[in-house]
Amino acid sequence: MKLPENFQKRVAMTTLGVIFCAIAVGFFKCSQFGVDPFQCFAQGIWGRFFANTASYGTYYIVLSALMLVIDLFIARSYMGVATLVNMFLTGYIVDFTCWVINALCPNANLPVRIVFLIIAVLVMCFASSLYMTSNLGVSVYDAIPIVISGKSKIPFRFVRISCDLICVIVGTLTGLLPGAGTLITAFFMGPLIEFFNHRFSEPFLFGKGQAAVHK
Numbered sequence: 001m002k003l004p005e006n007f008q009k010r011v012a013m014t015t016l017g018v019i020f021c022a023i024a025v026g027f028f029k030c031s032q033f034g035v036d037p038f039q040c041f042a043q044g045i046w047g048r049f050f051a052n053t054a055s056y057g058t059y060y061i062v063l064s065a066l067m068l069v070i071d072l073f074i075a076r077s078y079m080g081v082a083t084l085v086n087m088f089l090t091g092y093i094v095d096f097t098c099w100v101i102n103a104l105c106p107n108a109n110l111p112v113r114i115v116f117l118i119i120a121v122l123v124m125c126f127a128s129s130l131y132m133t134s135n136l137g138v139s140v141y142d143a144i145p146i147v148i149s150g151k152s153k154i155p156f157r158f159v160r161i162s163c164d165l166i167c168v169i170v171g172t173l174t175g176l177l178p179g180a181g182t183l184i185t186a187f188f189m190g191p192l193i194e195f196f197n198h199r200f201s202e203p204f205l206f207g208k209g210q211a212a213v214h215k
Contacts, residue, residue: 018085027123034180035182036181036185040178045171057091057095071143078138161187
């Protein structure tokens with residue numbers, strides 16, 4: 001089987017992207033300004049229905065597996081290594097990141113929490129750009145706006161904003177009120193991911209002169 005072009009770079013981008021994305025979620029939680037939209041959806045449902053019966057890491061695997069079944073019908077081409085790594089490791093990396101941050105910086109004051117939020121937003125968008133551009137699979141959630149954008153020809157940033165807002169609404173209805181971080185990511189993740197795609201991920205993978213050709 002022929003490996004994709006720049007395969008080693010793609011593997012590195014995928015691995016780092018998934019790990020950084022989970023670390024960013026940990027920073028979101030520790031900032032106490034709200035998590036990203038999909039985590040608002042996922043954690044809202046977990047807190048309302050499953051917090052007393054399963055750890056978040058285990059619940060996240062089950063939720064991702066259910067979404068994976070749907071993606072296999074509508075977005076099979078976007079499933080890959082990153083999908084599986086994200087599905088099995090994200091919840092546990094989030095828990096570990098929160099433990100480390102709370103151990104190093106217990107009782108964080110407002111300025112420190114704001115710094116956590118800024119780190120979370122930037123790292124989340126950069127990480128998403130890395131593993132989306134690597135094209136070795138995306139998370140079960142990220143595949144949905146990509147497919148909708150491709151089939152409808154609506155720019156990705158607008159589809160992503162719409163999907164994120166739906167997640168925020170569901171999270172709110174299940175009891176996890178959105179914070180500043182949730183709203184910031186709901187409106188700006190799409191545009192920021194596109195920014196990192198054009199400015200870093202595509203030039204890094206294909207070279208500055210070839211990025212536009214492979215777009």
